[in-house]
Amino acid sequence: PRSGRVFSGIQPTGVPHLGNYLGALENWVSLQDQYPSVLYSIVDLHSITQPQDPTQLKSNILDMAASLLACGINPEKAILFQQSQVSEHAELSWILGCLTSMPRLRHLPQWKMKSKVKNEGSVGLYTYPVLQAADILLYRSTHVPVGEDQVQHLELAQDLARIFNNRYGELFPEPCALLSTRKVKSLRDASAKMSKSDPQTMATISVTDTPDDIALKIRRAVTDFTSEVTFDPETRPGVSNLVNIHAAVAMISVQEAVSQARGLDTGAYKKLVSEAVIQRLTPIREEIERLRSDRAHLERVLAQGTCRARELAAPVLAEVRRRVGF
Ligand code: ADP
Numbered sequence: 001p002r003s004g005r006v007f008s009g010i011q012p013t014g015v016p017h018l019g020n021y022l023g024a025l026e027n028w029v030s031l032q033d034q035y036p037s038v039l040y041s042i043v044d045l046h047s048i049t050q051p052q053d054p055t056q057l058k059s060n061i062l063d064m065a066a067s068l069l070a071c072g073i074n075p076e077k078a079i080l081f082q083q084s085q086v087s088e089h090a091e092l093s094w095i096l097g098c099l100t101s102m103p104r105l106r107h108l109p110q111w112k113m114k115s116k117v118k119n120e121g122s123v124g125l126y127t128y129p130v131l132q133a134a135d136i137l138l139y140r141s142t143h144v145p146v147g148e149d150q151v152q153h154l155e156l157a158q159d160l161a162r163i164f165n166n167r168y169g170e171l172f173p174e175p176c177a178l179l180s181t182r183k184v185k186s187l188r189d190a191s192a193k194m195s196k197s198d199p200q201t202m203a204t205i206s207v208t209d210t211p212d213d214i215a216l217k218i219r220r221a222v223t224d225f226t227s228e229v230t231f232d233p234e235t236r237p238g239v240s241n242l243v244n245i246h247a248a249v250a251m252i253s254v255q256e257a258v259s260q261a262r263g264l265d266t267g268a269y270k271k272l273v274s275e276a277v278i279q280r281l282t283p284i285r286e287e288i289e290r291l292r293s294d295r296a297h298l299e300r301v302l303a304q305g306t307c308r309a310r311e312l313a314a315p316v317l318a319e320v321r322r323r324v325g326f
């Protein structure tokens with residue numbers, strides 16, 4: 001076991017997709033056993049930086065809770081909680097926001113990507129990375145599992161820890177990234193990542209897709225005109241994405257996946273890949289269905305997580321307030 005505290009968050013987008021699972025959640029599960037203190041937050045404050053329907057948001061929060069539990073997050077090993085229920089996040093975010101500048105935030109990826117869509121964005125979307133820094137620093141976290149797209153946001157959290165420590169005295173460790181490099185690509189366009197927001201439903205596999213859905217989506221996955229299966233993400237992105245998915249769900253190496261494909265054309269290989277995906281996702285889908293039918297249980301798990309998160313957050317925020325002069 002290592003020392004330190006792990007923090008990570010996921011937006012309540014409802015049920016995760018295969019990219020979320022293989023790129024983030026699978027690693028979250030293994031970190032529970034590696035670190036003595038682990039916190040995972042359903043970051044609903046972050047989600048309202050884009051318009052959300054209130055009823056849908058409430059149900060997405062519970063769906064995400066059910067999904068995290070079904071994927072293997074164990075509330076005995078990790079504190080699983082809902083961000084908005086620990087008001088210290090918002091308060092620390094305000095204080096940290098006063099320690100950085102508008103230009104420092106302007107070039108961060110989230111703002112650049114999401115504000116472009118409508119050529120405008122909320123103040124919340126602009127200061128999103130400051131809230132993210134608060135999420136991390138509030139627990140004096142040391143390790144943050146992130147995807148490559150989040151590295152610049154983590155750098156802001158490191159800067160803010162340093163700036164606060166310089167001005168008010170040492171309090172926050174500088175959190176370091178546990179970088180996840182695994183990328184699942186869209187099944188319709190392997191130059192793009194698999195994403196919840198992809199309008200093409202055939203491009204994304206949800207962890208609750210039925211075996212028939214999964215088989216159909218993989219059968220329709222874009223490959224190329226070479227029937228042999230080889231691994232070369234540069235020249236054969238589509239088939240290489242299937243090899244990566246196969247290796248990840250079957251927990252084998254890419255070389256092993258390619259050798260299992262020997263003698264199969266891409267059509268036959270797609271069957272093999274769908275079977276592997278179905279085998280991996282079926283227990284998760286069944287567990288999500290079971291958990292979804294017990295809303296009270298999900299609410300209880302989150303409420304217990306909230307209590308434990310608050311116990312850690314309150315003394316840190318009290319110390320911050322004292323240092324600031326409140
Ligand atoms: P989306 O892009 O579908 O909205 P999020 O941005 O909410 O997904 O990502 C949640 C987590 O899942 C992040 O840690 C992110 O890095 C990871 N993730 C999202 N999509 C993928 C993907 N296609 N491959 C690997 N990891 C992914």
Ligand code: NA
Nearest residue numbers: 110147149195
């Ligand atoms: Na994203």
